[in-house]
Each structure stands twice: as structure tokens, then as C-alpha cells.
Amino acid sequence: MKYSFKMIACALALASGFMASAQQTEAEINKKVESLLAKMTLEEKVGQMTQITLDVIGKGNNRYTSDYPLYLDDGAMKTAFEKYQVGSVLNTASGHALTPQKWYEVISEVQKNTLKYSRLKIPTIYGVDEIHGATYTDGATMFPQEIAQGAARNPELTKQAAAITAYETRACNIPWTFSPVLDLGLSPLFPRQWETFGEDPYLCSVLGVAMIDGYEGVNNDIGNPLHVASCMKHFLGYHTATSGKDRTPSYISDEALREYHLPAFKAAIEAGSHTIMINSGIINGVPVHANYDILTKLLKEELGFKGLVVTDWADIENLHKRDRIAASDKEAIMLGINAGIDMSMVPYNYEVFCDNLIGLVKEGKVKQQRIDDAVRRVLRVKYALNLFDKPNTNPKDYPEFGSKAHEEASYRMAAEAITLLKNEGNILPLKKNIKVLVTGPNANSMRTLNGGWSYSWQGDRTPMHTEKYNTILEAVQHKIGKNNVTYVPGVSYKEGGHYYDEFADKLDEAVAAAKDADVIFLCLGENSYTEKPGDMNDLYMSDLQTELAQKVAAVGKPVILILNEGRPRVISKFERQLKGIVQTYLPGNFGADALADILFGDVNPSGKLPYNYPRYPNALISYIHKPSEEQRAGEGVYNYEADYNPQFGFGFGLSYTTFDYKDLKLDKTSIKKGENVKVSVTVTNTGKVTGKEVVHLFTSDLYASSVTPDMKRLRRFDKIELKPGESKTVTFELTPKDLTYAGRHGEYILEAGEFEVMVDKLKQKFTVSE
Incomplete structure (x- = not known):
């Protein structure tokens, strides 16, 4: 990571102070936790299990919406922190982004009141959804969203990117981020697909661990003031809703749960992530927040997770009010806590949670040992964060907040993420002495470049904070000159009958205008959204937008489609009329600059699709699928027009150069169970x-006895850079784990038999014997 000398000096000073006074072993933390736990009353313990949103303690007409600018309410804080001993606060009041200094003032005041009213001087733990940078902070570095990172x-x-996010989050006096999202982004219908790394378990595992290492440090020393506690989410199977809509039921077999959805979480737990957030939905008829088998038996016992388990927004309350698995709030609390929840993101009516949970313990319906287990987990994270010794971090100690070095890191990520999907006749890159029409609803919008969770929940306040950055239009104007660029927005969005009247x-x-242009940049996609507002x-x-695409293309001038979207919207109605297609995903504040550099050849694109791009709405098949999805025409008397045929496949992405793969080799073609096999390939x-x-390495299990094998699975990947004429030999090593699959009852199976490895178009087989 490239940092300025100023930041290095600051980091060394902060870290040296941490090393001198804050670093603690797990045994030391556990000893402190047990000592403190022994002194706590039931009321104090329940308070530690309670998380409220900031609006509850802000001045305003009610606890659901505080005034802006934000001022804290002394009376509300006294009730929350003295009477109920609330141990955690999250969110930003009224959904407004704050400056680092304002964050520092607000959270310092929260900590001051918490410690003032806490008999045992237990600090609060403050958490925010910092998912692609310090997302609720004015002036923070916004990175491409996870789907672009995939x-x-x-x-x-x-x-x-995660390390910089941790730095800038700590600059805001915030020690806990609700990130990374480790769900599989399997369905483009789902409104949170863009919050994932994509649809592959291995890809999500590798990038999830990398993000956790950035947030927490490779040694998970979150007491270091340069690091934050990470939060894996949403455990487990959140993105597979049958309807494709947020927080709706899923039906997932044990085999699928373990084979596809569990690996990224297992890897993240092994990487040491300190906290985890639970799936808001329902699996096989049971809300996950009430599922003892998933939260306790699988997560805590089998996977050995020792960290803090927190709910998503109001999800214990939802067990009663939405999911109707509990006849009252009190019963819902009993179900959630007994299932394995440690902290409830209440987030408003915390008295109901606290009073009822205290009552449940006194009635014997929630055991004291369950409460003690939950509070241990909360306190361990607080001690690990060094909040007892240093409850606040001051922005003055973080001079590189929003620095050029951080901005360059965001740009580099965007430049490597943007994916060239079509380049007919090598129309791209373009020369800079041309006349360009820039059109489409995403052409002049910072909101669409960033997506949701940007300065506000839905990203709708992004324009208030991004005047200094370039939209696609502005980046193109800077690149080739305003006189060479004509801008006409063309159309508004129209989703579900609702217009966004931005123009x-x-x-x-x-x-x-297209008739007078040499080339048309057609900027289509989506406005920002997340969660239920993004259901479609x-x-x-x-x-x-489809009408705009068809009519502009009919003019006869070359059209370059620039996609700016959180999920792949189907374009098959007009794709054939386009000369070029570039997918930007949600690339952040520097995405347009990176895009312009790619369009005009200053950067060679290298992004690869993290999902299958569907050709039709009823053809939403992942690249991970069974052989029966590929019953090709000619194999029988029928012509299967609806066979597996995505618009663009997982891993696809063009370049301005060409690469040749050769000499795919295995160090052995026959191995015994338990042995590794090395795979090498030369790329030129x-x-x-x-x-x-x-370079992607896929494997296929050609025959399996328990369940039908997948057509292929990604097992390794590596990104390399080659000069013209240069060759590199890339070597991977496969382990028995890579050849193991989950059986029909969720058991893990490694069988003797024949396997195949694939790199690009090259294939080699090997056998596994007993």
C-alpha cells in the first residue's frame, strides 16, 4: 500500500502507542471479561445485549427521526445509559453524512454519557455500515462497491481498500463496521446483489478474507487505532430468496447451504473476524434469527465462532410482527436469544427488549448461562478494541483522511474493475479528436456511480457531497474537451411505474444529436437503491432506456453502451445494435475518471464478470449449475432454444491486447486421496x-455418487500483468478440499474417480484413487 511519509509517521505513532499499552492476548482479555462479568447485574448484562440507533438519543419530535443538524438529547441518553445500561449504538441520525469532526463530537459525547452512567464504566461500541469506504462521512474516500471489487x-x-476504510472510519471515532458482505450474489433480481463479491463461493472467500485482513489487520489486532472490528454478513443464505425480493423466504437444501453459502463465512471465521450479522430472511420456513440449528449448532459449535452475533435491523421484533413465529414481542425475544443471538439491533423501542428479556430470565425461559455467553462475546470485542482504555479516536490523529493517496487507491480499484464486454471491430479504444454524444440517465450522476450506502442509506443524498468529483459526462469532457462533447440526457428512469424526475x-x-456525433456514449443502468426499495x-x-437505446442505435452511428448498474439488467432487446459494451458496476467517486481513461486507451481494461450476465429474465442460471441445464440441440429430437446461454458468462472480460494460453500441465495425473496436485499454465x-x-482455474468432478456434480467450479485465480510478447508460467496447487463436495445430507465427501482441470480453453484430466 502506498502511503505518504506523513501518514506513515502518523501510523507509526498510533501503532506504537497501541503496542505499548493496548495489545492484549486472548487469555488476558478473557480474564478481564470474566472478572467484569462476575460483577454485573442481570440488568447490566441485558443492557450490553442491546443496540439502539442514534436517532433514539438525538433531539427531535420522536425517537424515529432526530433533528438535523444533530444534537444529542441529555434526557434520552440518561434513560438509555443509566436506567437501561444500553451497550451499543449504530447508524447516523436522520441518515445524514457527518464530517469526521462531527462524528468525533457525537460519539465522544455518547461515550462520555455511557461511562458517566455505567456503574462498572463499560464503554459503548459504535457501529456503522462502512461498506465501501467511510460511507456516512463527508469527504471520505469512496471505493467501488463489492460487486466491482469482485x-x-x-x-x-x-x-x-479495507485498510484505508478502517483508517478513515477510526478517524471518525467509529471502531466497528458492518462489513464485509459474504453472501453469494446469485440472483440479479435481488436488490443487494451489488453488495456481494459475486456468485462464486471461492471468489467470495478470497476477497472476503482480504477485506477482513484490511479492516482488522492480518493479526486481528483491532485494538490498534488503525483497525476496526469487521462484521461478516448475512449469515446464512440471505441472497437466495425464491421471489428474488429482499427479506423473503428461501428454500435451501443442506447440501446447497454447505456447498455454496457456507464456504465464505467459514473462511472469514478462520481469518478471525470478530462479529457476524444474521440473515433477515427465512430458510425452509424458519426465520434465521430463530434458528438454533444455524446460529448455535452450526455457527458457534461446529464452526467454533467465538465472536459477537448481532441481529439485522429490528429482526427479533420481526419474528413477531412480520414472520409470525412468535405471538408477542416477549416470545420473539425468547426465540431469538435462545437460538443464539448475542446483541439485538432493536433499534428503537429498546425498553421492550430489555424489560422482556429480564423477565424471561427471571421466569427461567432464557437461562442465565445463555445471557452470560452473549455478554462475554460483547465484552470480548470491546476489550479487543481497547475501548476500556481508549474509548475515542480523534480525527486530528488521522491526517491522511481523504488524501490523494487514498483517492488513487480508489481509482486503481475502479480501473481494474471496469469490464469490457463487447468491442466489435476493435472500436475501442477511441481517438481523442472525435465528436461524442453522451446520453442516458446515468450520464451525469454521481449518485449512480456510488450506489446505495453512500452518504445515506439509499444514496439519494450523494450529490450533496460529491461536487468535486466527475460524472461520466464530466470525465469525458475533461478527457477530450467540452467542445467535442454534446450532452442530452435522453430519458428518465421508469421503474415499476414510478418516475425519477431528475430531468x-x-x-x-x-x-x-446522435446524427451529428462520431460516436455515442449511451449511459444506461439504475438509480441508487438497496434493500426493499430496490425490489423489482x-x-x-x-x-x-430500451427505447432510447433502440432509437439512438437506429441512427447508424457507432454506439458504446456504458452500463452503470448494481445488477445485470437484461439488454438483449438492443445488444446486437451496439458496437461496444462497457460494464462499470458501481465504481465509486473515481469510476468515471477510470472509465474515460479506458474508453480512450490510457488504461487497458482487465475486469472480469463476477456473475453470469443473463440474456433473458427467465434464464437466471448461475455459472455453477448441473449438466441438465445444458441439454444441447442435436442430442435428441428437440431443439432446446431455452438452453443455458447467458449474454456473457462468469469470468468474461475483454482486453485491448490478446493472451494465449498453452502448456497446461499437472505434476501428476494420478493421486491418492489426501494428496495435492500442482497445475501450471503458460500465458503470453x-x-x-x-x-x-x-487466470482462472476451474475443476470438474466428472462423476459423483451422492449428488449430481456441478459443470465446473472456480478453485484458484491469479491476476498477472504482461508486456507485449512477455510470457509467465502460473502455478496453482489443488488440495483435497478442492475435490470434496457436500452430499445430500450436508456431509462432506471425497471420492475416488476422474476429475478435470480447465484453464481458458485448455483441459487436463487426472484420477483420484483410494
Whole structure:
């Protein structure tokens, strides 16, 4: 990671202070926890299990919405921290981004009141969804969202981004981030697909661990003031809702749960992540927040997770009010806590949670040992964060907040993430002495470049904080000059009958302007959203945008489609009319600059799709699928027009150069169970410009006895850079774990038999024997 000398000096000073006074062994922390736990009353313990949102203690007409600018309410804090001993606060009041100094003032005041009213001087733990930078902070460095990081396929950049996020989060006096998202982004219908690294378990595992290493440090020394506690989410199987809509039921077999959804969480737990957030949905009829088998037997016992288990927003309350598995709030609390929840993100009516949980313990319906286990986990994280000795971190100690070095890291990630999907006739890169029409609803929007969880929950307040950054239009203007660029927005969004009236529809004007352009940049996609507001009924690109694409393309000038979207919206109605397609995902504040550099050849694109890009709304098949999805025409009397045929496949992405793969070799073609096998391949840049290439290694289990094997699975990847004519030999090592699959009852099976490895178009077989 490249830092300025100023930041290095600051980091050394902060870290040396941490090393001198804060670093503690696990045994030392456990001893402190047990000593403190022995002194606590039941009321104090329940308080530690309670998390409230900041609005509850802010001044305003009610506890659901505080005034802005934010001022804390002394009376509300006295009730929360003295009477109820609340141990955690989250969120930002009224959804506004704050400056680092304001964050410091607010959280310092929260800590002051917490310690003032706490008999045992237990500090609060403050958490925020800092998912692609310090997302609720004015002036923070916003990185590409996770889906773009999945496309970049560069774990070192992901680790670097997380480390910078930790630095800037600590600059705001915040020690806990609700990140990374380790769910599989399997369905493009799901409104949170863009919060994931993509649809592959191995990809999510590698990048998830890299992000945790960035947040917590490779030694998980979160007491270091440069690090924060991470929070894996959402355990488990959140993104597979049958309807494709947020917080709706899923039906997942034991085999699928373990084979596809568990690996990233298992890897993250082994990497030492300190906290975990639970799936808000329902699996096989049981809300996960009430599922003892998942939360206790699987997570805590089998996986050995020793950290803090926190709910998602109001999800114990939802067991009663939404999911109807409990007849009252009190019963819902009993179910959630007994299932294995340690901290409830209440987030508003905390009295109901605290009073009822105290009552449940006194009635014997929740055991004291369950309470003690939960509070141990809370206190361990607080001690590990060094909050007892240093409850606050001051922005004055973080001079590199929002620095050029941090901005350059964001740009690099965007530049490696942006994916070239079509380049007919090598139209790209373009020369800079051309006339360009920039059109489409995403052409001049910082909101769409960042997506949700950016300055506010839905990202709708992004324009208030991003004036100094470039939209796609502005980046293109800077690149080739304003006189060479015409801008007509063309159309608004239209989703589910609702218009976003950011500008009046100007479709005919865009078509007229296209006639005078050499090239058209058609900027389509989505407005920002997340969670339920992002639910959808139609995966096709919206009607107005489709009409714009078709009419502009009909003019006959070359059209470059620039996609700026959180999930792949179907474009098959007009894809054939386009000369080029570039996927930007949600690339952050520097995404447009990176895009312009790619369009005009200053950067060679190297992103690879982290998902299958579907061709039709009813063809949402992952790249991980069974052989029966590929019953090719000609194998029988039928012509299977609806066979597996994505618009673009997982791992696809073009370059301005070409790469040749050869000499795929195995160190042995027959191994015994338990042995490793080494795989090597030589990659050569056969083009004229330097380029980066992601080398993917897939395997296939050709025959399996318990369940039908997948067609192929990603087992390793590496991103390399090659100059023209340069060759590199890339070597991977497969372990027995890579050849093991989950059986129909969730058991793990390694069988003798024949396997195949695939790199690019090359294949080699090997056998495993008893």
C-alpha cells in the first residue's frame, strides 16, 4: 500500500502507542471479561445485549427521526445509559453524512454519557455500515462497491481498500463496521446483489478474507487505532430468496447451504473476524434469527465462532410482527436469544427488549448461562478494541483522511474493475479528436456511480457531497474537451411505474444529436437503491432506456453502451445494435475518471464478470449449475432454444491486447486421496500493449455418487500483468478440499474417480484413487 511519509509517521505513532499499552492476548482479555462479568447485574448484562440507533438519543419530535443538524438529547441518553445500561449504538441520525469532526463530537459525547452512567464504566461500541469506504462521512474516500471489487479480482487492492476504510472510519471515532458482505450474489433480481463479491463461493472467500485482513489487520489486532472490528454478513443464505425480493423466504437444501453459502463465512471465521450479522430472511420456513440449528449448532459449535452475533435491523421484533413465529414481542425475544443471538439491533423501542428479556430470565425461559455467553462475546470485542482504555479516536490523529493517496487507491480499484464486454471491430479504444454524444440517465450522476450506502442509506443524498468529483459526462469532457462533447440526457428512469424526475424526457433531442456525433456514449443502468426499495418485477432494462437505446442505435452511428448498474439488467432487446459494451458496476467517486481513461486507451481494461450476465429474465442460471441445464440441440429430437446461454458468462472480460494460453500441465495425473496436485499454465501477451489478465482455474468432478456434480467450479485465480510478447508460467496447487463436495445430507465427501482441470480453453484430466 502506498502511503505518504506523513501518514506513515502518523501510523507509526498510533501503532506504537497501541503496542505499548493496548495489545492484549486472548487469555488476558478473557480474564478481564470474566472478572467484569462476575460483577454485573442481570440488568447490566441485558443492557450490553442491546443496540439502539442514534436517532433514539438525538433531539427531535420522536425517537424515529432526530433533528438535523444533530444534537444529542441529555434526557434520552440518561434513560438509555443509566436506567437501561444500553451497550451499543449504530447508524447516523436522520441518515445524514457527518464530517469526521462531527462524528468525533457525537460519539465522544455518547461515550462520555455511557461511562458517566455505567456503574462498572463499560464503554459503548459504535457501529456503522462502512461498506465501501467511510460511507456516512463527508469527504471520505469512496471505493467501488463489492460487486466491482469482485470484477477486479485483485485481493491486494481489496485489502488495501479495507485498510484505508478502517483508517478513515477510526478517524471518525467509529471502531466497528458492518462489513464485509459474504453472501453469494446469485440472483440479479435481488436488490443487494451489488453488495456481494459475486456468485462464486471461492471468489467470495478470497476477497472476503482480504477485506477482513484490511479492516482488522492480518493479526486481528483491532485494538490498534488503525483497525476496526469487521462484521461478516448475512449469515446464512440471505441472497437466495425464491421471489428474488429482499427479506423473503428461501428454500435451501443442506447440501446447497454447505456447498455454496457456507464456504465464505467459514473462511472469514478462520481469518478471525470478530462479529457476524444474521440473515433477515427465512430458510425452509424458519426465520434465521430463530434458528438454533444455524446460529448455535452450526455457527458457534461446529464452526467454533467465538465472536459477537448481532441481529439485522429490528429482526427479533420481526419474528413477531412480520414472520409470525412468535405471538408477542416477549416470545420473539425468547426465540431469538435462545437460538443464539448475542446483541439485538432493536433499534428503537429498546425498553421492550430489555424489560422482556429480564423477565424471561427471571421466569427461567432464557437461562442465565445463555445471557452470560452473549455478554462475554460483547465484552470480548470491546476489550479487543481497547475501548476500556481508549474509548475515542480523534480525527486530528488521522491526517491522511481523504488524501490523494487514498483517492488513487480508489481509482486503481475502479480501473481494474471496469469490464469490457463487447468491442466489435476493435472500436475501442477511441481517438481523442472525435465528436461524442453522451446520453442516458446515468450520464451525469454521481449518485449512480456510488450506489446505495453512500452518504445515506439509499444514496439519494450523494450529490450533496460529491461536487468535486466527475460524472461520466464530466470525465469525458475533461478527457477530450467540452467542445467535442454534446450532452442530452435522453430519458428518465421508469421503474415499476414510478418516475425519477431528475430531468425532463428528451428522447427526440438525443436522437437528433446522435446524427451529428462520431460516436455515442449511451449511459444506461439504475438509480441508487438497496434493500426493499430496490425490489423489482422486471429485469429488462427499463422501457424508456430500451427505447432510447433502440432509437439512438437506429441512427447508424457507432454506439458504446456504458452500463452503470448494481445488477445485470437484461439488454438483449438492443445488444446486437451496439458496437461496444462497457460494464462499470458501481465504481465509486473515481469510476468515471477510470472509465474515460479506458474508453480512450490510457488504461487497458482487465475486469472480469463476477456473475453470469443473463440474456433473458427467465434464464437466471448461475455459472455453477448441473449438466441438465445444458441439454444441447442435436442430442435428441428437440431443439432446446431455452438452453443455458447467458449474454456473457462468469469470468468474461475483454482486453485491448490478446493472451494465449498453452502448456497446461499437472505434476501428476494420478493421486491418492489426501494428496495435492500442482497445475501450471503458460500465458503470453500476444498483442501490442501491456495488459492484465485474470487466470482462472476451474475443476470438474466428472462423476459423483451422492449428488449430481456441478459443470465446473472456480478453485484458484491469479491476476498477472504482461508486456507485449512477455510470457509467465502460473502455478496453482489443488488440495483435497478442492475435490470434496457436500452430499445430500450436508456431509462432506471425497471420492475416488476422474476429475478435470480447465484453464481458458485448455483441459487436463487426472484420477483420484483410494
